[in-house]
Amino acid sequence: MTLTLSRADFPEDFLFGVSTSAYQIEGHGFGGAGSTHWDTFAATPGNVENAEDGRIACDHYNRWPADLDLIRDGNFDVYRFSASWARVLPEGRGTPNPDGLDFYDRLVDGMLERGIKPALTLYHWEMPSALADLGGWTNPDVAKWFADYAVTLMDRIGDRVWSTATINEFWCVSWLSHFVGAHAPGLRDIRAAARAIHHTLLAHGTALQALRAEGHDNLGAVFNLEYAQPVDGSEAARRAAATYDAIYNRAFLEPIFQSQYPTELLEGINAHLPRFWEGDMHVIAEPLDWVGINYYTRKIIGPAQGPYPSLEELSGNLPKTDMGWEIFPDGLTHFLTRVSERYSGDLPLYVTENGMAAPDVLRHGQVADEDRIAYLDAHLAALRAAMEAGAPVKGYFAWSLLDNYEWAFGYDKRFGLVHVDFDSLERTPKASYHAMQRALAHS
Structure with missing residues (x-):
């Protein structure tokens, strides 16, 4: 199976890439990395499937040259990777870890040697445990901690990275982790969630200002956006979907681009935000050079009885991925146009994540993931x-x-274009990798 679209169907300067994150692939048990709140979250029974953690992960820390070869050989232009705060600063502050800085130094040089643009994300969810002990994202001092970390890392590799994003997926860092409780630190507390929302945004703006003061450029932010569709035409369903959209999407777009929180969000969190939060909005609204959008699915939303947010997520009737997420490519078209028209204007937009989990099976040295090829094709058409x-x-x-x-x-869930045997750690490119490789070949 092949993709119907290819590099020739996009502008000459359009960039194709792949994304990963540090804790998910590096192996956090190597190279002097400090403990993170994901290590302790995973060690708590019931939080993670099979109590698995990122101690070894894909062993990218040791196998990075071969992994970069896969990116080069797949004809990708960009590698969007993240750095681990706790690998750079094991205590979150203080003395850097030389082995950690050396690792990212080698990694960036390895990309450049292979003609790959390094796209850095500073934070993809691994808060150092020493800072988690102090409240993590609920502590207002986290903005300065994060900015100091950003400068420490960028002083080492910032002269060679192509782009830098601050925080990956503000909603996951704040609401999913502090209100829903599904991610570390696993809190279910609306006050903690409100403060985490505000402090992630404040840390983002503070880091941008610190990096610009050091002369760094091509700085952006990455938003995960989810399409909220009312279950029916009732006013109650419309209100519920608007509240979901405010919490998931507009809670972060509106402060950064319009210096305000959405009304439907403030209805639930205003009483729990830090005192004098309004005075931080000019920092939060520090201008961006580009915007990253992570898109996967839609949710069907209906009204519910009970306290804020008074809504329920319902199952739709579209085909679903192995995560149970509906496949809805039109949502990507919606968000790319909506963000540019309402918020970011002419700023370059990049689809920084898009993909699907599937129950991939390695048979006779091959993984026939035609469903993923169809998913990628549909979303490239939506783009x-x-x-x-x-x-x-400008990129996907x-x-x-x-x-x-x-x-x-x-x-348990496999999103990769490349299959990993988690016993042997052997890599096997899937049919989707080969389809992308053919589609992105330069003529």
Whole structure:
């Protein structure tokens, strides 16, 4: 099976890439990395499938040259990777870990040697345990801690990275982790969630200011956006979907681009935000150079009795991935056009994550993941539709290069273009990898 779209169907300067994250692939038990709140979250019974953690993961820390070869040989232009705060600063502050800085130094040089653009994300969910002990994202001092970490790492590799994002998926870092409780630190507390929302945004803006003061550029942010569809035409369903959209999407877009929180969000969290939060909005709204959008699915939303947010997520009737997420490519078109028209204007947009989990099986040295090829093809077509409508989309990065540690699902869910045997750690490119490789070949 092949992709119907290829590099020739996009502008000459359009960039294709793959994405990963540090804790999911590196192996956090190597190289002097400090403990993170994901290590302790995973060690708590019931939090993670099979109590699995990222101690070994894909052993990318030791196998990175071969993994970069896969990116080069797949004809990808960009590698979107993240750095681990606790690998760079094992205590979150203080003395850097030389082995950690050396690792990212080698990794970036390895990308450049292979003609790959390094796209750095500073934080993809692994808060150092020493800072988690102090409240992590609920502590207002986290903004300075994060900015100091950003400068420490960028002083070492910032002269060679192509782009830098601050925080990956603000909603996951704050609401999913502090209100839903499904990710580390596993809290279910609306006050903690409100403060985490505000402090992740404040840390983002503070880090941007610190990095610009050091002369760094091409700085952006990555938003995960989820399409909220009312279950029916009732006013109650419409209100519930608007609340979901406010919590998931507009809670982060509106502060960064409009210096305000959505009304439907403030209805639930205003009483729990830090005092004088309004005074931070000018920092949060520090201008971006580009915008990253992670998109996977839609949710059907209906009203529910009970306290805020007074809504329920319902199952739709579209085909679903192995995560149980509906496949809804039109949502990608929607968000690319919506973000450019309402928020970011002419800023370059990148689809920084898009992909699907599937129950991939290795048979006779091959993984026939035709469903993933169809998924990628449909979403590339949706991206093209947004470009034709005027959205300034400049790149598409598939999630993910490798099967990896899928957070609370452990190693059970496979998103990779490359299959990983988690016993031998052997890599096997899937049919989807080969389809992308053919589609992205330079003529």
